[in-house]
Amino acid sequence: MPSKKIVKTSNAKKSQKQTKRDLKKRNKKITIKKDNFLKEKFLSSTANLLIKAVSIAANAAIVNREVGKRLNRRGKEALTIVSQLAVDVRNDVKQGVRAAKKIQAKKNGLKNSSKTRVRRLSA
Secondary structure, three states, rough: OOOOOOOOOOOOHHHHHHHHHHHHHHHHHHHHHHHHHHHHHHHHHHHHHHHHHHHHHHHHHHHHHHHHHHHHHHHHHHHHHHHHHHHHHHHHHHHHHHHHHHHHHHHHHHHHHHHHHHHHOOO
16 A cells, blocks of 8 residues: 655644735735725715816806896996987987078078069069
């Protein structure tokens, strides 16, 4: 019968194997923790960026609304001023036309009256 060698592993070798396994497990846990940490960091940074973008958009909307209100107010004021100017110009034009018609009528009246005088004298 061949002799079987019984190899006894010492406790030191077992403990070395165990520590290697533990290290592998720890490394896996550490990498998982690192991955989770990086994911959390990434998510928190993107969340912060989104919050900043939303706040900027909200502020811009508020500012735009205020600017829009001011522009509306100024636009209405400008329209009232322009319409008042248009009314004034129209009234001035009407008065000018009336004055021109009166002057024309006076000139025509003088011409007509002088013609009639001449006719009367010649008649």
